[in-house]
Amino acid sequence: MDQVDVFIFDCDGVIWRGDSLIDGIPDTLEKLRAAGKRLFFVTNNSTKSRKGYKKKFDSLGLSNVPAEEIFSSSFAAAAYLEKTQFAATNKKVYVIGEVGICEELDLIGVPYLGGPADKDSVADMGPGGMLHVDESVGAVVVGFDRHVNYYKIQYAQLCINELGAEFIATNLDAVTHLTDAQEWAGNGSMVGAIKGCTGKEPTVVGKPSPLMIDYMEQKFGFDRSRICMVGDRLDTDVLFGKDNGLKSLLVLSGVTSEEKLLSPDNKIKPDYYAETINDFFSPVPAESKA
Amino acid sequence: MRFSRIITATLSVASSRAFTIPRNSFSSSTRLFQSVPKLTDPSFLMDQVDVFIFDCDGVIWRGDSLIDGIPDTLEKLRAAGKRLFFVTNNSTKSRKGYKKKFDSLGLSNVPAEEIFSSSFAAAAYLEKTQFAATNKKVYVIGEMGICEELDLIGVPYLGGPADKDSVADMGPGGMLHVDESVGAVVVGFDRHINYYKIQYAQLCINELGAEFIATNLDAVTHLTDAQEWAGNGSMVGAIKGCTGQEPTVVGKPSPLMIDYMEQKFGFDRSRICMVGDRLDTDVLFGKDNGLKSLLVLSGVTSEEKLLSPENKIKPDFYAETINDFFSQVPAESKT
Numbered sequence A: 001m002d003q004v005d006v007f008i009f010d011c012d013g014v015i016w017r018g019d020s021l022i023d024g025i026p027d028t029l030e031k032l033r034a035a036g037k038r039l040f041f042v043t044n045n046s047t048k049s050r051k052g053y054k055k056k057f058d059s060l061g062l063s064n065v066p067a068e069e070i071f072s073s074s075f076a077a078a079a080y081l082e083k084t085q086f087a088a089t090n091k092k093v094y095v096i097g098e099v100g101i102c103e104e105l106d107l108i109g110v111p112y113l114g115g116p117a118d119k120d121s122v123a124d125m126g127p128g129g130m131l132h133v134d135e136s137v138g139a140v141v142v143g144f145d146r147h148v149n150y151y152k153i154q155y156a157q158l159c160i161n162e163l164g165a166e167f168i169a170t171n172l173d174a175v176t177h178l179t180d181a182q183e184w185a186g187n188g189s190m191v192g193a194i195k196g197c198t199g200k201e202p203t204v205v206g207k208p209s210p211l212m213i214d215y216m217e218q219k220f221g222f223d224r225s226r227i228c229m230v231g232d233r234l235d236t237d238v239l240f241g242k243d244n245g246l247k248s249l250l251v252l253s254g255v256t257s258e259e260k261l262l263s264p265d266n267k268i269k270p271d272y273y274a275e276t277i278n279d280f281f282s283p284v285p286a287e288s289k290a
Numbered sequence B: 001m002r003f004s005r006i007i008t009a010t011l012s013v014a015s016s017r018a019f020t021i022p023r024n025s026f027s028s029s030t031r032l033f034q035s036v037p038k039l040t041d042p043s044f045l046m047d048q049v050d051v052f053i054f055d056c057d058g059v060i061w062r063g064d065s066l067i068d069g070i071p072d073t074l075e076k077l078r079a080a081g082k083r084l085f086f087v088t089n090n091s092t093k094s095r096k097g098y099k100k101k102f103d104s105l106g107l108s109n110v111p112a113e114e115i116f117s118s119s120f121a122a123a124a125y126l127e128k129t130q131f132a133a134t135n136k137k138v139y140v141i142g143e144m145g146i147c148e149e150l151d152l153i154g155v156p157y158l159g160g161p162a163d164k165d166s167v168a169d170m171g172p173g174g175m176l177h178v179d180e181s182v183g184a185v186v187v188g189f190d191r192h193i194n195y196y197k198i199q200y201a202q203l204c205i206n207e208l209g210a211e212f213i214a215t216n217l218d219a220v221t222h223l224t225d226a227q228e229w230a231g232n233g234s235m236v237g238a239i240k241g242c243t244g245q246e247p248t249v250v251g252k253p254s255p256l257m258i259d260y261m262e263q264k265f266g267f268d269r270s271r272i273c274m275v276g277d278r279l280d281t282d283v284l285f286g287k288d289n290g291l292k293s294l295l296v297l298s299g300v301t302s303e304e305k306l307l308s309p310e311n312k313i314k315p316d317f318y319a320e321t322i323n324d325f326f327s328q329v330p331a332e333s334k335t
Helices: A025-034 A050-059 A073-083 A099-107 A150-162 A187-198 A211-220 A234-243 A258-262 A277-281 B002-014 B042-048 B070-079 B095-104 B118-128 B144-152 B195-207 B232-243 B256-265 B279-288 B303-307 B322-326
Strands: A006-010 A038-043 A070-072 A092-096 A112-114 A137-142 A166-169 A227-231 A247-251 A272-274 B051-055 B083-088 B115-117 B137-141 B157-159 B182-187 B211-214 B272-276 B292-296 B317-319
Touching: A025 A038, A025 A277, A038 A050, A038 A211, A050 A070, A050 A099, A070 A073, A070 A211, A073 A099, A073 A166, A073 A211, A092 A099, A092 A150, A099 A112, A112 A150, A137 A150, A137 A187, A150 A187, A166 A187, A187 B232, A227 A234, A234 A247, A272 A277, B042 B322, B070 B083, B070 B322, B083 B095, B083 B256, B095 B115, B095 B144, B115 B118, B115 B256, B118 B144, B118 B211, B118 B256, B137 B144, B137 B195, B144 B157, B182 B195, B182 B232, B195 B232, B211 B232, B272 B279, B279 B292, B317 B322
Parallel strands: A006 A038, A006 A227, A038 A070, A092 A112, A092 A137, A137 A166, A227 A247, A247 A272, B051 B083, B051 B272, B083 B115, B137 B157, B137 B182, B182 B211, B272 B292, B292 B317
Antiparallel strands: none
């Protein structure tokens, strides 16, 4: 509490699991606000926009989280296009992804094609068949897409290989908790598909890329050493913190076990770890056992 | 004629190692970095090679159109006593399925046993590793060709075309239930790739420890001759992206098909010539496996790309098409 003014929370595995709020979270967030701390929420999930995530927070009883505190990777993609002044090129974006990316592009006035509109599209693969792309596509944004299909993959391939469109990925998470019952293939698959037909590496805008931190720093002017990143994944959340000069704390309420964290094979070491963020306010004996 | 024989004799000694050629054997218009000889006197090729392995797309056909002159050339090769094989990284058809394509293009004397599709390669790999003895199943991302080849070797499978419209239960508490007896995932080109298949494969590999096998990694392919189409590199890329694992690749340039042919037919590798239109699959397949290699310009690779200083993959020879094996060319070639 003494060392940190700003907390950045990953959402899944820290605040909720799938669609279920983790017990005690609303109280803990209230106490942090009462102690004068700024709170932000960063998620690599691109399927919703910031506004879409606010609805999820509301539905879980966390109604005092404004959309401006939420940084989804869909927002990150739009922020990146603003930073690189994409709108001035008068080009379009081809989207592999869901409604979140499309909503964020609408907010910054960038025209796009694809996304949910191509969920049932099929290319003409008969003799002499072709997929016709819009030649004004200047960037392809790839986010998690439960309706990924060959049409979208081919469209993106042509835009990147033949039109020279920029290849942008919201995140690379291999697996994600679509539901809390299972691990589900994440955006690593959609991005992997496009890497596999273009041979190119994308610009990644979500964790652990520094983009969101640079954005927050520019907008809010924080001292990085007084920001603590709190998450449940070592390779996205904790790395995001460490790579960007923040403090980092791993919670065990998500995908990473204490065993995995403390194992000698683990090279990504947060500054601290805790069971859940509720531990920020629980009395603990002066000597803690590890 | 005698002069050209001396040159070609020099070339045939040099071809297995170095690629430099005596400068005075070419006209003065030769490009300075000419390090891949054009096939100017095919008769030495005929002397040095007993077995030709042809890639199909860009060599025999383009999409669904036969390249002119091919049937004659293949006949002449057979008449000269050469053994012919056809290797394609396309897994969508089985060997039998490819035979039908050969028939429909007028090449009806190509038996299925001369055709090595990457679908067949996947089955050959599973036979080699005695997969059937594990009593496990295969989950297929791919089309009918892989399924037909698995039927032929008696390995049970799930997925493939049967899952083209499958959707997982992604509601609250939803799960995709996999068959726990899946011991391998085979990923081949699949125009009906979808999230269900990706998730099924992810669970099998990450949670059941199933082996990850890929028919090939081609980034693009000529589904139709009008455009370049995303290839199996995408399907495999999707599964790499959610598992972090590298697959065992059974198609070109992996040695599997050559090892198989060597074991079955007992050929001398130095007397086999691989003929293809792609440097990173066909020519590499030849070079990595001790074969001679010849690139044809009738497919995806241009002369400029082949001879560019950036290109590190150098075949022993190149030609316009395989018809050049029997064409009369002047002793001194211009490039």
